[in-house]
Each structure stands twice: as C-alpha cells, then as structure tokens.
Amino acid sequence: MNVESTIKRTIAGRYRKERRFQQMGMISMVIGMMFLLWLLVTIVQDATSALRQTLVAVDISLDEDNFDQPINKASIKSASFGKMIKKSLRKDFPDVKKRKDKKQLYKIVSNGAEYAIRDSIIESPELIGTTHRFWVFADDEIDMLMKGLIDRNIEEGNRRVSDKTISWVDELVAEGRVETRFNWTFFTSGDSRDPELSGIWGAMKGSIFTILITMLLALPIGVAAAVYLQEFAPKNRFTDLIEVNINNLAAVPSIIFGLLGLAILINYFGLPRSVPMVGGMVLALMTLPTVIISSRTALAAVPPSIREAALGVGASRVQMILHHVLPLAAPGILTGSIISLARALGETAPLLVIGMVAFIVDIPTGPDSPSTVLPVQIYLWADSPERAFVERTSAAILVLLIVLVSINGLTAMLRNKVERRW
Amino acid sequence: MSFKENQEYQTVGNAFSDDPMITCRNVDVFYADKQAIFDVSLDIAKNEVLAMIGPSGCGKSTFLRCLNRMNDTIDICRVSGEITLHNENIHSRETDVVYLRARVGMVFQKPNPFPKSVYENVAYGPRLHGLAETKSDLNEIVESSLRRAGLWKEVKDRLEQAGTGLSGGQQQRLCIARAIAIQPEVILMDEPCSALDPIATSVIEELIDELKQQYSICIVTHSMQQAARVSQRTAYFHLGKLIEIGLTDDIFTHPVHELTEGYITGRFG
Numbered sequence: 001m002n003v004e005s006t007i008k009r010t011i012a013g014r015y016r017k018e019r020r021f022q023q024m025g026m027i028s029m030v031i032g033m034m035f036l037l038w039l040l041v042t043i044v045q046d047a048t049s050a051l052r053q054t055l056v057a058v059d060i061s062l063d064e065d066n067f068d069q070p071i072n073k074a075s076i077k078s079a080s081f082g083k084m085i086k087k088s089l090r091k092d093f094p095d096v097k098k099r100k101d102k103k104q105l106y107k108i109v110s111n112g113a114e115y116a117i118r119d120s121i122i123e124s125p126e127l128i129g130t131t132h133r134f135w136v137f138a139d140d141e142i143d144m145l146m147k148g149l150i151d152r153n154i155e156e157g158n159r160r161v162s163d164k165t166i167s168w169v170d171e172l173v174a175e176g177r178v179e180t181r182f183n184w185t186f187f188t189s190g191d192s193r194d195p196e197l198s199g200i201w202g203a204m205k206g207s208i209f210t211i212l213i214t215m216l217l218a219l220p221i222g223v224a225a226a227v228y229l230q231e232f233a234p235k236n237r238f239t240d241l242i243e244v245n246i247n248n249l250a251a252v253p254s255i256i257f258g259l260l261g262l263a264i265l266i267n268y269f270g271l272p273r274s275v276p277m278v279g280g281m282v283l284a285l286m287t288l289p290t291v292i293i294s295s296r297t298a299l300a301a302v303p304p305s306i307r308e309a310a311l312g313v314g315a316s317r318v319q320m321i322l323h324h325v326l327p328l329a330a331p332g333i334l335t336g337s338i339i340s341l342a343r344a345l346g347e348t349a350p351l352l353v354i355g356m357v358a359f360i361v362d363i364p365t366g367p368d369s370p371s372t373v374l375p376v377q378i379y380l381w382a383d384s385p386e387r388a389f390v391e392r393t394s395a396a397i398l399v400l401l402i403v404l405v406s407i408n409g410l411t412a413m414l415r416n417k418v419e420r421r422w
Numbered sequence: 423m424s425f426k427e428n429q430e431y432q433t434v435g436n437a438f439s440d441d442p443m444i445t446c447r448n449v450d451v452f453y454a455d456k457q458a459i460f461d462v463s464l465d466i467a468k469n470e471v472l473a474m475i476g477p478s479g480c481g482k483s484t485f486l487r488c489l490n491r492m493n494d495t496i497d498i499c500r501v502s503g504e505i506t507l508h509n510e511n512i513h514s515r516e517t518d519v520v521y522l523r524a525r526v527g528m529v530f531q532k533p534n535p536f537p538k539s540v541y542e543n544v545a546y547g548p549r550l551h552g553l554a555e556t557k558s559d560l561n562e563i564v565e566s567s568l569r570r571a572g573l574w575k576e577v578k579d580r581l582e583q584a585g586t587g588l589s590g591g592q593q594q595r596l597c598i599a600r601a602i603a604i605q606p607e608v609i610l611m612d613e614p615c616s617a618l619d620p621i622a623t624s625v626i627e628e629l630i631d632e633l634k635q636q637y638s639i640c641i642v643t644h645s646m647q648q649a650a651r652v653s654q655r656t657a658y659f660h661l662g663k664l665i666e667i668g669l670t671d672d673i674f675t676h677p678v679h680e681l682t683e684g685y686i687t688g689r690f691g
Contacts (some may be wrong), residue, residue, distance in 0.1 A: 235497055305534035310496065313547035313600060315526035323546075324536060 006369065019148035033298050043401075046394030053183035053196060054138040054146045056109055056172060059092075060084050060117060061131040071128060076121050081114035085136075093168060104165055108172075112197040135179065139373075140195040140388035142169055146178065150386060186395065191377065195388030198381075200201050200396050202363045206276055206371030207345060207403075208357070213367055214287060215282020219337055221284075222291030229292070230299040231321055250289035257286040258350025266354060273355035274370040282354055283344040290343075294336020298329040333414040338411040342404050348375040374400045431460070434679045435668035437657075443608055444489060444526075447537035451484055451493065451662075458484050461503075462664040464657060468606065471630060471639045473653035473670065475646060477685065481662040483531075483641045484487040486610050489640065490526035491519050502625070507602035507608070524551055527601035531613040533593035535585035535600070540577050543585040543596055547604040563603055571599035571627050588605060591622025598629065609633065611641040615648065633648050646686060650674050658682045 007329075036344040066084060086106050090096065095107050113136035120134065121127060137143075141160050144150045148315070156163050172178050189203030233239045261282035265271045271278050302325045309318040351357065357373050359378065364371030372380070374396060381393040432533045438445075442465035451459035459481045466472050466489075474482040481588040484493065491512060505512050512522050524547075535543050547553075554560035564581075568574040573595040577588070585596050594614055601609055611630070617622040630639060630652045643649050649656050650670060657667040658681070666673065666682040677683040 303534075305530060305532055306536065307495070307535040308492065308528075308530055309536060309597070309600075311492065312523060312528040312530070313550065313604060314488070314520050315546075315550055316520050319550065328537065 004049035018292045040114065043394045043397050046151060046391050047398040048173050049147050049149065050186060050391035051183050052147070052180045052355035052401050053185065054143040055135045055179050055181055056138045057133050057135050057143070057177040057179075058085055058088050058109060058113070059131055059133050060088050062121070062128045065131055067128065071125065073109060076128075079118070081121075083111055085117070091417070093171075094196045104162060105168060106288075107140055108137050108165065108168060110196045111141050112137055124232040129314050133295060134338065137185075138178070140386055141165075143196055145169060146180065149391075152389075165300060186392065190363050191372070193359075193381070195392060197385075197387050198389075198392060200374065200377060200399055202360060203372050203374045203396070204366050204399070206279075207373040209276035209364060209367040209371065210279040210283060210351075210356075210373055211341060211345050213277055215341055217284035218287045218291050218344075222288050222337065223295050223333060224293045225288075225372060227298060227321060227326070227336060230296045230319070231325070245294055246289050246328025250293055253349075254286050254347055255349040255353060257282050258353030260285065261350065261354045272296035272368070272370070274358045274372075275368050276356075276359070276364065276371055276373075277367040278357050279356050279373065280367065281349060282350045285339040286347065286350060287337075287344050291301050291337050294335045294340070295329070296340030298336065299325060301332060302328045327418075334418065335411055335415055337413075338407060342407050345407070346375050346400065346404060347372075347375075348379055351376055352379075374403070423689050431464070431663055431665075433664045434666040434682075435652050435673075437464040437664070437667045439465040439470075440642070441468055442466060443468050444509065444640075445504075445506045445509075446489075449485070449488060449489060449501065449505060451481070451497075451502075452500045453496070454498040455612050458662050459488075460663045462659075464664060464667055466638050466640055467655075468638055469634055469636070471634050471653040471658045472560065472653060473649035474642045474659060475644075475656060475685070476659035476665075479661075480659040482657075482659045483612050484662075485659070486612055486640060486642050489608070489610055490523050490528055490624050492523075492528065494519060525606050526594050526608045526610060527604065527606035529594070529601055529609065529614045532617050533590055533597055533598050535588070535593050537584065539582045540568075540585045540588070540596060541581040544603045547600060548625070549676060551604055553604060557572045566602035567599040568596075570602055570633070572597045572625060573599055589622070591625060593619050594618060594622070594626060595629065598626070598633075606637065607640045608640065611639065611678040613644060617646060622646070636667050658685065660685075 002226065012242055020253055060081075062084070064071065067079045084152075086102075089108070090102070093105055098100055110333050113134075115138055119210050121415050138146070141150065141163075145152070145166065150159060152159075152166060161169075185197065186199045188201050189197060189199035191200035205419065224236050229239065229243065233242075261278055263288050265278050265281055266273055306328065307320055310324045315323065351373055358368050358370060359380070362369070378393055378396045378400065381389045381396060444466040446465070447463045449462045450457060451460055462485060464472075474486065476482050487493045488505060490499050491510075495500060501513070507522065507525060510517055522527075536546065538546075544567050545554075545560050547559060548563045554563055555649065565574060565578075568577060573592060575591060577583075577596075585593065588596060598609075598614075605672055615626050616627065627648065630641065633639060634654075641649075643653065653670045656673040657671045658665045658673065658677075658679070660681050665681045668675065668678075673682065674686060676685055680686075
C-alpha cells in the first residue's frame with residue numbers, strides 16, 4: 001500500500017522530467033535550425049543580386065583611321081578602343097566639359113569594356129567603318145546603383161556615386177541604354193580587381209585540381225594504412241605509439257600542415273608556390289589521419305563472425321580482407337573519406353601559407369599552374385573594399401555550399417548503392 | 423569434490439581409436455598467461471560423431487578451434503602439443519593453414535552466412551580453392567551441397583537472394599552447405615544449434631546423422647540430449663581438462679568419473 005502510493009507519486013515527477021528533457025532537446029534543435037536558416041537566408045539574399053549584371057550600350061564609331069593600316073588582327077589588337085569609348089561618351093554627353101567630370105563620365109563603363117569590344121571586332125572585322133552599338137559591362141558602382149544597393153537618398157559625400165554620375169545614368173536609362181542580364185561572367189572567369197569582371201571559375205578549377213590531388217593521395221594511402229594497422233600490424237608498443245600519434249595528428253590545427261608544406265614541400269623540395277599540386281599534398285596530409293581513423297573504425301565494425309566464416313572455408317588473410325571485410329567496410333570508409341575530403345574542400349588556412357592566396361587572374365590549366373581555391377577566393381573577396389564584392393562573396397559561399405551539399409548527397413547515394421550490392 | 427585445478431590428472435576411458443582421422447596428444451592452450459586447456463589427448467575416428475560436452479568455460483570450444491587452427495587469429499593464444507590430421511602435424515611448417523581449413527571445415531555457433539546471395543555463399547569456397555573448372559561444375563557443386571544440407575528444396579528458387587535473409591535454421595544449414603561444398607574430411611561444429619528453435623535443431627541433427635557417412639564430425643554442444651542423440655562417442659571437459667571420454671551410450675548410462683556423473687545428472691553445469 002505504502003509502496004504503491006510512493007511509486008504513484010514519483011511517476012508524475014518522472015514524466016515531468018522526461019517532458020522537460022525532451023523540450024530542452026527540442027529547443028536546442030530549434031535554436032540551431034534558426035541560426036542555420038538565418039545564415040542561409042542572408043547568404044541567399046546577398047547572393048541573388050550577383051546573378052545579374054548591369055550592361056550599358058555605347059555607340060562606337062569604328063572609323064578606319066582608328067586602326068593602323070593595313071587592317072588585320074594585329075592592328076585591331078593594338079587599336080585603342082578605350083579612346084573610342086571615351087569619344088562616344090563625350091558625344092553622348094556634350095555638356096560635360098571639365099576634365100574632372102569627364103573622368104567621372106568615363107568611369108560609367110567597366111575597365112573591361114574595351115577588351116570586350118576588341119574581341120568582338122576581332123570576331124567580326126566587317127564592323128569596321130560603321131557605327132555599332134555595343135553592350136558593355138557597367139562599372140561595378142553603376143551596377144550597385146542600378147541594383148539599389150547604393151542609396152541615392154543619402155548625402156552625396158557619403159555616397160560612392162556622385163550626383164552627376166547619377167544624372168548621367170538616369171539619362172542612359174531613359175534612353176533604354178541600360179539593361180541587366182544574367183551574369184555569366186561570374187561563372188566563367190577568374191579573379192579580377194574589377195568586381196564586374198571577376199568570377200569563380202578560376203577558383204573552382206583550382207579547388208577541383210586540389211581536391212583531386214588530395215583524393216588520389218589520401219584515399220589509397222589512408223585506406224591501405226588503415227587495413228595494415230587494423231588487420232596485420234602486430235599489437236606492440238610501436239604500433240600503439242603510431243595509433244596515438246595518428247589520433248593526435250587528427251587534432252592538429254590545419255595551419256600547421258600548411259607550415260609543414262611550406263617548409264618541406266616548397267622550401268626543401270623546391271616545389272612551386274600557389275599550385276594545386278602542393279595544396280593537394282598539404283590537404284592530403286591533413287585528411288590522412290581522419291581517413292585512417294574512419295577507415296579503421298569501419299574495418300573494426302565488420303563482425304568477427306564474417307571473418308571466421310571466411311577463414312573457416314579456407315580463405316587466406318588477404319582473401320578474407322579483400323573479399324569480405326573491405327566490401328563490408330566500404331560504405332563506412334567511403335562516408336568517412338568523403339566527409340574529410342569535403343572538409344579539405346572548405347579548408348583555407350593551410351593554403352594561405354603555401355601561397356594559394358595570390359591574386360591570380362588566369363584560369364588554371366592543371367595541378368601545376370598557379371591558382372586559388374573557392375574558400376580562399378571567398379576570403380579574398382570578403383577582404384575587398386568594393387561594395388560589389390559583397391554580393392560576389394555571398395554568391396561564392398553559396399556555390400561552395402552547393403558543392404559541399406552535393407558531395408554529401410553523392411556520398412549518401414553511393415553508400416546506399418554499395419550497401420545493397422552483394 | 424576431489425578435483426582440484428592445476429593438478430596432474432588422468433583421463434578416464436579410452437580416448438584413442440584404431441583408425442584415427444585426427445589425433446591430439448598432450449595439447450595445452452594458453453591465453454597469454456592463463457592456461458585454458460590442460461594436456462588433452464584424444465582421437466577422432468573416421469565417420470564418427472564425437473560430442474564434446476561440459477560446463478560453460480570448460481574449454482571445449484577452445485579445443486575445437488585448435489583442430490583447424492582457428493585460434494591462430496587470436497594474438498594472445500598459444501597452442502602446444504601435437505595435433506595431426508592423417509598423421510601430418512597441423513602445426514608443422516609444411517602444413518598450410520589454408521589447406522588445413524579446406525580439409526577441416528567449421529560451422530559456428532551463430533549462423534554466419536556471408537552478406538551475399540545463397541549461391542555465392544556456397545560457391546565461395548569451391549571457387550577459392552579452384553574446385554570447379556566451369557560454371558556448370560560450380561552449379562553442380564552448389565546444388566549437391568545444398569541438397570546434402572537439406573536446403574535445396576527451400577532455396578532453389580531464390581539462389582540469388584541474400585543468404586542473410588533466410589531464417590536462422592536455414593542460415594545454419596546454409597553454413598553447413600558452405601562447409602561441405604569444399605569436401606572437407608572433418609567438420610567441426612561449435613554449438614551449431616544453440617541459436618535455433620527445436621524444430622530447426624532436429625533438422626540439423628538429422629543432417630549430422632547423414633553427414634557422418636562421409637565425414638568425421640566433432641560437435642561441441644551444451645545440450646546433453648543432443649550429444650546423446652547425434653554422437654557415437656562423447657568427451658567430457660571440465661575446467662580445461664578432458665575428464666572422461668568413451669562411447670556415448672556408456673558415458674550417459676554409466677559415467678565413471680564423479681564429475682561426469684555430476685554433470686550428466688544435472689548437479690552442476
């Protein structure tokens with residue numbers, strides 16, 4: 001009777017505690033989700049404007065006396081399209097007389113405009129002798145103005161674009177000479193000092209080469225080391241020491257690996273700076289411990305009964321491992337490896353040290369050509385003062401996130417596929 | 423009880439056979455410093471079923487695993503003494519452990535089919551040892567092994583399905599089929615029915631009865647009834663020592679040693 005009532009009394013309290021415990025977990029989850037959502041929403045918000053780019057139409061009179069005679073590819077290349085653009089702008093705005101104002105006027109179009117025009121003339125030289133309307137990139141500040149990211153209403157002194165420039169732009173808009181189009185440049189070009197000419201393709205390719213090298217080095221070495229340590233290595237002090245050190249290495253700050261790469265790969269072995277090959281090696285060193293640890297865990301998780309079954313029908317150690325243990329451990333090995341590769345893909349610090357932070361305009365052609373990687377590109381842009389780099393930073397972050405998420409999705413898919421294959 | 427640990431002892435009964443398949447002489451097994459098997463000598467004859475019984479932890483499984491050197495996989499395990507198969511010392515340098523395990527098959531306590539298809543489970547051993555030249559040879563081996571294991575009728579339509587998807591009893595018979603597919607001379611069974619229900623157990627016991635026409639079988643069991651049903655000879659182990667061995671009928675009707683009697687009559691175990 002007494003026992004019964006005591007138990008009954010405590011039951012309510014127990015349920016209360018349980019509910020509180022659950023609620024606490026739920027609150028934590030909601031907080032986490034909220035932060036994530038906030039992060040994503042701000043990034044997406046900032047990034048979407050980077051997908052569009054403002055263009056301005058300029059009418060260029062391509063008189064033959066602008067070119068050296070005879071007109072051929074070389075003379076087109078050496079012609080001064082910058083001058084022609086300026087001339088055209090002066091013609092459009094005849095009121096602008098002061099030298100200082102003219103300078104401002106010229107800045108409406110991008111620095112890259114003359115090269116864009118030159119390239120299209122090289123493609124179709126028959127335009128020479130005519131007056132042709134070219135759509136060229138507007139300067140990044142005009143772009144910002146058009147996207148409403150520069151506020152017209154604040155005081156002129158605190159604004160990156162002057163009242164005069166605004167009035168000229170408004171005039172151009174009224175004439176239908178300003179347009180926004182999809183920003184292909186962002187996905188096809190390398191870095192640039194001018195935001196409107198900059199893109200992530202260079203960094204993207206650098207990332208691909210780097211991660212390829214990392215994968216080619218870290219996966220086979222890591223898995224082989226894990227198989228040896230888990231299946232063959234004798235259990236003694238030496239292997240214990242190795243195991244402890246692998247675990248320690250996994251916890252070493254990544255920048256240390258960068259310093260190691262700088263000291264050994266670059267300074268001692270004389271490998272070039274800023275190249276994905278060295279970056280890949282450094283990241284491989286960084287991911288190796290994680291690959292080894294996760295592979296060993298996966299190998300250890302293979303039930304001993306399967307090993308005994310294989311040995312029992314007369315399989316050798318190697319046959320047991322290759323036919324049964326490795327296939328069963330493969331999903332785990334794969335997951336661990338790809339997650340650590342994804343971490344390497346998002347790594348910045350060690351790559352800064354080995355010079356992959358350099359300003360590189362050219363698209364890398366191979367693992368041996370100087371390049372940067374996506375996270376470093378994000379770092380570089382985040383560090384730049386131009387307003388237009390803000391949206392590009394966000395867009396690059398979004399691209400990196402999409403790449404990482406698709407890698408993780410791919411892992412999950414691959415794992416399911418491997419798991420079902422018997 | 424007069425029995426003390428770590429004391430010289432004499433096995434009761436006739437441990438030896440005129441026509442042995444496996445002979446064990448003075449076998450000691452150590453796990454690191456701890457001795458698990460003390461000076462065991464016995465023979466396993468051709469075409470007989472030898473049952474090994476004894477209380478938990480008496481070393482019968484350990485002893486069984488010595489017979490195909492399965493204990494090699496345990497780093498701290500050390501075996502001394504002489505074990506021969508066809509008068510060849512299985513620990514000698516000439517004896518290859520892979521070859522030994524092809525001659526001495528094993529069925530484990532828990533059914534452990536490979537996570538592959540039924541067909542692959544049986545075909546793995548023959549393929550490994552190159553026993554089948556052609557695909558049809560292999561099919562034949564798989565079919566006859568499954569038939570002898572009494573599983574053919576149940577799985578012939580689902581050879582491509584996962585072996586792990588079968589019921590417990592079917593899985594254990596699949597493991598037996600896998601073991602006999604490489605035509606061993608001896609089959610070691612380590613409590614093959616302990617994870618099975620009585621019906622599956624009786625199917626396996628019938629199977630053991632049939633298999634002994636072709637193989638020597640050494641079975642470890644916790645069930646004395648099972649030992650009495652399937653075996654011709656029974657060995658009683660106690661704390662790593664072979665206390666008594668003899669014809670199953672004799673052991674169960676007139677045990678000589680008091681420990682054997684105690685165990686069989688259920689005073690301990």
